[in-house]
Amino acid sequence: MRPIATCVLVSLIIGGVFCVPCSAAQGSAGIGSPAQGNQDFERGLAEFRAGSYSSAAADFARAEAASPGTTDALLYQGKCFVHLEDFEGAERALRNYLSAHRDSADATYLLGFVLHRENRPAESLAAYTKGAALVSPTADDLKIVGLDYVLLDDYPDAIRWLEKAVEIDAKNKDAWYYLGRAYYTRSRLAEARKAFLKLLDLDPHDVRAENNLGLILETEGQPAAAIDAYRRAIAWQADSLRPSEQPYVNLGSLLMEQGQIKDALEPLQKAVEVAPASAYCRLKLGMYYRKVGQLESAQTELEKAAQLAPNNAATHYQLGRVYKELHAIDRAQAEFDRAAELQAKAAGSKSASPIQ
Secondary structure, eight states: OOOOHHHHHHHHHSSSOOOOOOOOOOSSSTTTTTTGGOOHHHHHHHHHHOOOOOHHHHHHHHHHHSSTTTSSSSHHHHHHHHHTTHHHHHHHHHHHHHHOOOTOOHHHHHHHHHHHHTTTTHHHHHHHHHHHHOOOOOHHHHHHHHHHHHTTTTTTHHHHHHHHHHHHHHTHHHHHHHHHHHHTTTTOHHHHHHHHHHHHHHOOTHHHHHHHHHHHHHTTTTTHHHHHHHHHHHTTTOOOOSOOOOHHHHHHHHHHHTTTTHHHHHHHHHHHHTTOOOOOHHHHHHHHHHTTTTTHHHHHHHHHHHHHTTOHHHHHHHHHHHHHHHTHHHHHHHHHHHEEEEEEEHSSSSOOOOOO
């Protein structure tokens, strides 16, 4: 059964006028209110505005302990925890706040975001439904609603809400990106291309968009153009402090498929360097090492990939091939059996495709 959020949000979007709720990350609830005359609370606000979220969270905790329920300390503590990516702490603070402030749209929407980040999409949608009954959702709110439906493997509804998000805010870069990814996952390549080109209109050097255009070109059987797109994406992030591993691994993998073996190694190694905890990057590097006969290196990378993603059938299959070539027959058979078991499970149940 589809979560009730769809019906409620549809009625609000068709019949209502959108207004902008308080930002989940910032917000202004209660600032300047006489009831907030609490030194710890005021100090917490100053720390919050300065970006000192750990200190602010401690101040808000003291403010709440000194005057329970008389300030917005718990709401702001929840915001601090979101910035700190402590989503368990954020949920606890927000639920405590909402027990006394049930009609707080700010806290309700923020709780929906927190539940999404905790990978609890159905509960997140319920929170967004409640928030929508209080204040009309923004484009950013609908973006998260769309991503909740992605987690539920409901791409038609994911696309619906992401399309609504860009209707509300045509300059929302993240919404365009996730909409493009949803289209791509559903093999709607023409629409995906339009979404990524729109993103490039907004940000001519958006690495994510260019990388995904490479994926589209690769899917359409244009490997040379795809390689160029991946290389552009890599060049655009040359000075980034937090580069994405995606264009590196995609470039290396495609070069390997095209027989350009020598050129494939460097981007695959860079992908693992950028994202050492990525099982997919280690899988691709392990496959490269097996292809060139470096079996010990292949074993190392594939064993790490299996540790990082123990339920990936492709990794177990590739590791089995390496063990077989190393004449470790029992270990090879165990990996082949595990791969077959995982493939059988996957055939019996659909799993959500990740948005990269």
